[in-house]
Amino acid sequence: MQFSIITELKNRKASDVIVFPFWEGAKRAKAAASLGSFDAEVKLPIETGDFTGGEGEILLIYTKGNKEQRCLLLGLGKEGEIAHDGLRLCFAKLAKFLIKHEFLTVNLVFPHVAEFRGMTVEEGLGHIVTGLLLSNYQFGYHVNEKIKKLLEHVTLIGVLPEMLTIIKKCQQISEGVYLARDLINGNAHEVTPTCLANLSKKIAANHQAVSLTLFDKSRILKEKMGLLAAVARGSAEDPVLIILSYKGAPRVKDHTVIVGKGITFDTGGLNLKPTGSIESMRDDMSGAATALATLATVAELGLKKNITAVVPSTENAIGSTSFKPGDVFYGYNGKTVEIGNTDAEGRLILADALAYTVKNLKPSRIIDLATLTGSMVIALGDGIAGMMSNDDKLSRDLITAGENTAEPLWRLPLFSPYKEQLSSDIADLKNVGGRPGGAITAALFLQEFVDHVPWAHIDIAGTAFLNKEKGYWPKNGVGFGVRLLINFLERL
Structure with a gap:
């Protein structure tokens, strides 16, 4: 328009x-x-x-x-x-x-x-x-x-004519939302890990301040990202890790990293999702869509900030080599994880991405977005995203940004006693807890991979994909979080 x-x-x-x-x-x-x-x-x-x-x-x-x-x-x-x-x-x-x-x-x-x-x-x-x-x-x-x-x-x-700059900015941000929606809505056989990697190449090629590092399957194995590699085992599509960096303030150390879950289709693995749940699972890369669209928008706006989008991406498919319940795998940070359920795969790929970010990217703060748990949908519905964080200021700033853009966040506790649900007899952690507090135990699992870096986990399972339109949110892919993150980053 x-x-x-x-x-x-x-x-x-x-x-x-x-x-x-x-x-x-x-x-x-x-x-x-x-x-x-x-x-x-x-x-x-x-x-x-x-x-x-x-x-x-x-x-x-x-x-x-x-x-x-x-x-x-x-x-x-x-x-x-x-x-x-x-x-x-x-x-x-x-x-x-x-x-x-x-x-x-x-x-x-x-x-x-x-x-x-x-x-x-x-x-x-x-x-x-x-x-x-x-x-x-x-x-x-x-x-x-x-x-x-x-x-x-x-x-x-x-x-007045000088207001055209405001209109242009709104157009640029809306284009970012459109991009996220298109990625979420696309066919899963088209929007693959390779597709996301190719999109990242285009973003980097179009902006001088953007650089790209891609890990293919062999590099992922070489880096000992055992959790990402495990989830990818059943798929004919090779996994990728995308590291897309924008340096709008190269002389400044402050650095925000946005990690987006990139499961381009989630069958649930051997713990297969049932009919009624599996049909919309092309949306399980909504976190990746938001991360990449936000980075592209930041570059278009020319913000004087340093931001990196990190996207671990794979399918969670079923095959003769699929990872299995009861298997144990090493994460990038050396922790071992017992697979209690193959449908709790998002936290596995995020864990390797978070651990890599902490060790190698010198983040001032990390924000991850993921369609992570059905528990969050039950708790907050499809109008509010849940957030858990180890940093009060980061939480307040994100909540304020959500209020400004009408993409509301509700902070839930990282209640440490629930971590007992993740205990394993054969590994450092299990990738699932019990049914109670499932969204919290998922965040507690991720916390094991962020050390003491200020971090916020945003579970967009309910808000990323709608069954009917609401206001200016369309049916299907919403693009939730792009405007929120832009507002947050502008106010840093």
Whole structure:
């Protein structure tokens, strides 16, 4: 979607529709911007109460004698009461309405800034543009009839030219979200470890400040990453470890490492997932998608930060050489792990990636993202991601970022007595505990591989992939976490 801006209503060009924002008044809707020659057109539906200006309310009317034949009234709710995400959601709803009716070119009158209490003009514009962009997405469906026409051009009326930089930034961040969604939604036979490696090569080639190190199967074995290698044993696809580094501040030591789980399809291994659970398991690389998309977006934005995305990637497939329950393998840090369940594979590949990061990449902090446990879905549902961390400041900063982007995090405890569930008679650790506190025991397992580096584990099992759309989150791959991480990194 392209954007342009003009300062005055009279200077607009013809479009499929013009949109005017309204507040919900005590008695009747109140225009949130100048109506120009449309004042008479909107008078009747407001006086009759057919349009009240309620938050997210939309009314389509037809006009004569104007540059547009159609006019949309968009309700923003009570004046001064709309929340940051409420503004995003209003314009997300608008975008869906426009797409449904195939209104592809839009003149959009910007609301008066003074009426956004507690919100700057920059914030308001960013929320409006983000709401439009995040809803203007579809994955390339394989059934032609399902392909929708998306918004092509929006002209923002009443916006100063210098605000184009804000719009461009919103577009760059939304492109990162689109990238994550596309990776999650793609066929598992196409979005393979090799595919993720090739994407990383493209990101590095497109940005001078980005460098790439790839470990193939032989290098993984040479580095004694026994846990990643074990999970990969049953797959015809070779595993990879991706280390994609962006140096936006080469003279600064501060370094954030984002580790993303990259299981490109999860059968569960020999502990096979049942029908009803296995069908969507192409989403088990959502953490990897978020990590790579965030790194690409950071490079596009040119942030003055040092950030590395580390992605251990493999399939968890079934074959004659698959790893088996009861097997013991060495991790990169030398700890031995008994396999209690082959469907607890994500923590295994993360363990090697985390241990390698701690030893070799000199991280100031580590954030890992993974669709790790069904327990987290049961605990928090599909609207909140769970987080566990060994560092209070890191936790607070991530929670604040999630509040800013409406990607909420809820911190759970790293309750050390639960670690007893991971004890093994034949190894240092077992890769599963009991059913109680499963999300916590998974994080306690990962903690064994981060030493004392500030670290946060974000379990996105519930938020990465939705069964139905919610607001500006589409059905299937969401891209949860990209905007959150960008917000967090900007404020470091």
